[in-house]
Amino acid sequence: MEADIKWLDEAGVFRVGKLPAHSDHLCFLNEGEAAGGNSSFAESLNGIWQFCYSKAPKMRPADFYREDFDAEGFGTISVPSHIELEGYDHVHYMNKMYPWESLSFRRPPDVMEELPKGCGSFAEADYNPVGSYRKIFDLPKRMQGNRIILRFDGAEQAIFVWLNGKFIGYSEDTYTPAEFDITPYIRDRKNLLCVETYKWSTAAYVEDQDYFRFFGIFRNVWLIAKPRVHVEDMDVRPTLSRDGDYGTVRIGLKITGEWDGAWARICLKDPENRTVEETVRSLSPKTEIVFEKVSEIRPWTHFTPVLYKLQVQVTDAEGKVVEFAVSPVGFRRLELLEKKVLLNGQRLRICGVNRHEWNGRTGRCISREDMRRDMGVLKRNHMNAVRTSHYPNQTEWYSLCDENGIYVMAEANLESHGSWQKLGETEPSWNVPGCSSVWERVVLDRASNNYELLKNHPSILFWSLGNEAYAGTALAAMNQYYKEKNDGRLTHYEGVTRNRTYETKISDLESRMYASPKDIAAYLEENPAKPFILCEYLYGIGNSGGGMKEYMELFDRFDAFVGGFIWSFMDKALIVKDNAQGKEIIRCGGDFDDRPSDYSYCADGILFADGTEKPTMQEVRYFYEKYEA
Amino acid sequence: MKNTKLKLIFGDVSLGVQGADFHYIFSYQADGMESLCIGGKEWLYHVPRPAFWRAMTDNDRGGGFYKKSGMWLLADSFLMCRNFSLSVDGKPVTKFKAPFNNQYTGNEEAQSVTVTYVYQTLTTPETEAEIRYTVFADGRIRVEGIYHGKEGLPQLPAFGIRFVMPTPAVKYIYRGLSGETYPDRLWGGKKGEYEVEGLPVTPYLTPQDCGMHMETEWVELVRDRTMKYHVENEEEFSIRFSQDGSPFAFSCLPYTPEQMEFAHNREELPPVVRTVLTVYGGVRGIGGIDAWGSDVELPYRLYGDQDIYFSFIITHGTNKN
Numbered sequence: 001m002e003a004d005i006k007w008l009d010e011a012g013v014f015r016v017g018k019l020p021a022h023s024d025h026l027c028f029l030n031e032g033e034a035a036g037g038n039s040s041f042a043e044s045l046n047g048i049w050q051f052c053y054s055k056a057p058k059m060r061p062a063d064f065y066r067e068d069f070d071a072e073g074f075g076t077i078s079v080p081s082h083i084e085l086e087g088y089d090h091v092h093y094m095n096k097m098y099p100w101e102s103l104s105f106r107r108p109p110d111v112m113e114e115l116p117k118g119c120g121s122f123a124e125a126d127y128n129p130v131g132s133y134r135k136i137f138d139l140p141k142r143m144q145g146n147r148i149i150l151r152f153d154g155a156e157q158a159i160f161v162w163l164n165g166k167f168i169g170y171s172e173d174t175y176t177p178a179e180f181d182i183t184p185y186i187r188d189r190k191n192l193l194c195v196e197t198y199k200w201s202t203a204a205y206v207e208d209q210d211y212f213r214f215f216g217i218f219r220n221v222w223l224i225a226k227p228r229v230h231v232e233d234m235d236v237r238p239t240l241s242r243d244g245d246y247g248t249v250r251i252g253l254k255i256t257g258e259w260d261g262a263w264a265r266i267c268l269k270d271p272e273n274r275t276v277e278e279t280v281r282s283l284s285p286k287t288e289i290v291f292e293k294v295s296e297i298r299p300w301t302h303f304t305p306v307l308y309k310l311q312v313q314v315t316d317a318e319g320k321v322v323e324f325a326v327s328p329v330g331f332r333r334l335e336l337l338e339k340k341v342l343l344n345g346q347r348l349r350i351c352g353v354n355r356h357e358w359n360g361r362t363g364r365c366i367s368r369e370d371m372r373r374d375m376g377v378l379k380r381n382h383m384n385a386v387r388t389s390h391y392p393n394q395t396e397w398y399s400l401c402d403e404n405g406i407y408v409m410a411e412a413n414l415e416s417h418g419s420w421q422k423l424g425e426t427e428p429s430w431n432v433p434g435c436s437s438v439w440e441r442v443v444l445d446r447a448s449n450n451y452e453l454l455k456n457h458p459s460i461l462f463w464s465l466g467n468e469a470y471a472g473t474a475l476a477a478m479n480q481y482y483k484e485k486n487d488g489r490l491t492h493y494e495g496v497t498r499n500r501t502y503e504t505k506i507s508d509l510e511s512r513m514y515a516s517p518k519d520i521a522a523y524l525e526e527n528p529a530k531p532f533i534l535c536e537y538l539y540g541i542g543n544s545g546g547g548m549k550e551y552m553e554l555f556d557r558f559d560a561f562v563g564g565f566i567w568s569f570m571d572k573a574l575i576v577k578d579n580a581q582g583k584e585i586i587r588c589g590g591d592f593d594d595r596p597s598d599y600s601y602c603a604d605g606i607l608f609a610d611g612t613e614k615p616t617m618q619e620v621r622y623f624y625e626k627y628e629a
Numbered sequence: 630m631k632n633t634k635l636k637l638i639f640g641d642v643s644l645g646v647q648g649a650d651f652h653y654i655f656s657y658q659a660d661g662m663e664s665l666c667i668g669g670k671e672w673l674y675h676v677p678r679p680a681f682w683r684a685m686t687d688n689d690r691g692g693g694f695y696k697k698s699g700m701w702l703l704a705d706s707f708l709m710c711r712n713f714s715l716s717v718d719g720k721p722v723t724k725f726k727a728p729f730n731n732q733y734t735g736n737e738e739a740q741s742v743t744v745t746y747v748y749q750t751l752t753t754p755e756t757e758a759e760i761r762y763t764v765f766a767d768g769r770i771r772v773e774g775i776y777h778g779k780e781g782l783p784q785l786p787a788f789g790i791r792f793v794m795p796t797p798a799v800k801y802i803y804r805g806l807s808g809e810t811y812p813d814r815l816w817g818g819k820k821g822e823y824e825v826e827g828l829p830v831t832p833y834l835t836p837q838d839c840g841m842h843m844e845t846e847w848v849e850l851v852r853d854r855t856m857k858y859h860v861e862n863e864e865e866f867s868i869r870f871s872q873d874g875s876p877f878a879f880s881c882l883p884y885t886p887e888q889m890e891f892a893h894n895r896e897e898l899p900p901v902v903r904t905v906l907t908v909y910g911g912v913r914g915i916g917g918i919d920a921w922g923s924d925v926e927l928p929y930r931l932y933g934d935q936d937i938y939f940s941f942i943i944t945h946g947t948n949k950n
Contacts, residue, residue, distance in 0.1 A: 514919040542835060543833055544916065546926075573834060581896065585895065600835050618808040619814045
């Protein structure tokens with residue numbers, strides 16, 4: 001198949017040649033390697049790549065992927081990074097409005113009866129920047145002869161990929177991995193990987209998050225080797241009995257490669273690395289194992305995040321150990337009982353915070369150290385929960401949450417705020433995903449990318465359908481998707497309160513943002529239909545955080561009050577060197593000649609962009625220490 | 630020999646009040662206390678004035694607080710003194726200005742003297758606020774702040790007394806709550822004694838009110854520079870503001886609210902050249918529900934039709950380095 005730039009304008013095309021999403025279990029060569037933590041199956045392609053920036057698709061070097069292309073005129077770029085922070089295009093912050101506001105008149109396809117021809121094309125636009133990336137690499141010796149996967153952990157916003165002159169695939173959904181099987185095209189030496197990233201495509205309609213708008217390859221890029229027999233996916237379902245005495249683990253393995261005659265030793269280990277359960281199975285494409293009534297289970301909770309491990313050691317038909325796959329296991333039981341949310345039988349109190357991935361210097365391209373620093377802030381200040389606002393994070397973040405007992409509301413990559421709220425009013429005359437069957441496929445893909453990737457993390461208690469995307473049949477389908485997984489978690493979506501027609505079909509929780517304590521009490525006093533959660537509260541812009549006491553007292557007054565997530569963790573502002581003063585300063589929207597802008601509303605965290613805590617943190621710490629559970 | 634009485638100098642434009650180690654001037658023309666000199670160090674750059682404004686926070690701006698209450702910025706910006714009155718040893722003195730002061734000898738003494746400035750507010754309707762200073766023989770000054778509530782006046786952002794001091798403080802030490810606290814954000818504050826180096830302005834991206842310290846027993850400011858000609862570095866010297874019965878709130882910043890109000894980002898703030906200490910008798914909460922319409926919760930509002938009274942004591946600092 002050949003690449004077609006028209007896909008940028010077709011909402012229904014969002015994955016071409018892209019492998020299905022799967023769990024983020026870790027794969028190693030053997031147990032010894034697993035103990036060290038570095039997988040020889042993975043090779044990073046991060047680093048300096050050749051790069052060419054074009055302001056519009058028609059100006060891009062369209063044949064740059066050809067092996068005979070002369071890339072003399074290309075510059076370089078660091079991968080991963082945001083293209084705008086590497087000196088190309090421009091830095092622009094906006095909240096709800098779409099980023100082409102005042103620049104192009106656009107309407108999305110598949111939601112209006114008649115769309116003027118060419119209205120709002122992304123492929124033909126005079127401004128829709130393109131980043132053309134080229135990377136020449138050798139395949140490490142240890143990987144040669146294996147099936148090879150190319151993996152982008154995050155690339156924004158629509159990407160086309162070629163290897164050695166051949167088109168490999170196309171992907172949207174910025175915040176989940178895009179994997180392509182490059183086995184047929186890979187060489188041992190001098191491979192040419194070419195990636196075109198587009199700033200905008202129809203995906204922009206569902207990625208209208210309130211932040212600095214960037215594009216490019218902003219998370220790690222990997223080559224992944226698959227051994228002869230490989231655990232593609234693990235579906236690990238630990239449950240905890242009602243009395244807490246024992247646990248059960250149901251395991252589904254998806255196996256690819258030469259599974260015939262292969263077998264696996266499947267082992268449940270406790271945190272002290274003692275074997276709790278063990279079995280040996282011959283493998284088939286779908287292998288199922290159940291460890292029933294595992295006794296003396298220590299439950300996973302915020303205060304005692306006891307993590308077991310599931311280990312699958314794969315031996316091929318020749319008797320050689322070819323893979324050692326590992327997944328975390330946490331035994332916990334989440335229930336919605338009489339308008340109360342219970343974890344392991346105890347009332348759950350969410351003392352949470354909304355966190356964007358952010359570093360004041362590198363934007364949403366963040367490092368492991370950034371994540372560890374953020375986790376330190378959470379722990380130090382007694383926050384027990386995080387909402388991954390408003391997209392799936394790097395998978396390591398969820399592992400940190402597993403290890404540290406942080407409850408996660410795992411949000412899919414969906415926000416279409418500008419499509420239904422205009423000038424502060426609810427105005428859904430056109431909106432996405434709405435009730436469009438095409439957009440329903442788009443958002444279901446995003447739900448599935450979120451679920452399949454993260455399903456084994458015990459820290460995740462809630463699946464959040466997205467943020468500020470109104471409500472229609474598409475959101476209802478997302479909700480149903482998660483419910484059908486029947487994984488014991490609850491669904492969450494605030495947007496349904498803007499369109500109550502779907503109230504019974506979307507969200508297990510009554511979720512609101514920025515409701516006053518008085519309004520929350522009013523809801524909870526009148527025979528509420530659902531438990532209440534504040535997906536966002538205590539907006540952190542500037543000197544704020546007053547009145548937290550009034551919110552916290554709701555815990556004492558109402559059993560159905562589940563708590564909330566403070567808005568937000570860190571100012572999404574940028575640290576730059578100011579030319580006039582020659583020193584580093586922190587800037588927000590509007591400080592980059594970026595218009596139209598929503599200005600300092602990006603600086604709405606309880607941490608400054610340099611990571612220091614704002615004064616309001618002592619109040620947060622005080623109340624969250626009092627109520628964390 | 631210890632001077633046990635105040636010496637009063639009934640000048641033509643001011644009342645001088647002297648003691649062993651202090652010299653205060655209450656001006657009839659400058660609309661306030663013009664000099665607060667302790668141990669030879671001047672503590673005033675402007676006359677202290679009633680404070681009616683604090684720089685709007687993002688929440689105030691987003692909630693449109695200024696739409697109704699913006700007139701308090703005007704009241705804060707322009708000082709209008711309506712009346713000056715005096716009593717010596719508790720007895721009112723009415724005829725002290727020229728030419729009546731010809732009656733004095735220069736040897737007048739007192740155990741205490743009380744000076745009251747009545748200010749009118751540039752608001753509609755207008756009302757009055759008073760600052761009353763009572764000086765005792767040992768140099769202590771009891772300062773009272775009085776706001777006369779009036780029906781029809783909007784909510785206040787704050788009410789206090791503001792001291793603009795000639796040079797930036799090196800540090801301040803206070804006994805009160807840790808961190809930056811406001812009426813609706815103080816439960817996390819721990820009572821204790823805290824030292825704050827320099828005059829930090831919390832680096833909110835848009836300059837706005839910051840650095841409030843609620844429930845303070847005392848605060849002591851330390852400076853090491855004066856504005857005297859030919860004097861560069863001096864030993865540190867200090868002044869103390871203590872509670873008079875009940876604790877007070879204060880902020881100690883390098884800027885007036887007006888300077889902060891009209892700086893749109895941090896780079897637009899002027900160089901640090903003064904100390905601005907405001908002692909508050911009433912502070913509005915900062916809010917937190919949202920930044921686009923909600924007001925602060927009811928218990929944390931300051932209503933314009935209600936009276937406010939507070940007092941505190943000024944003495945020598947105890948800081949000796």
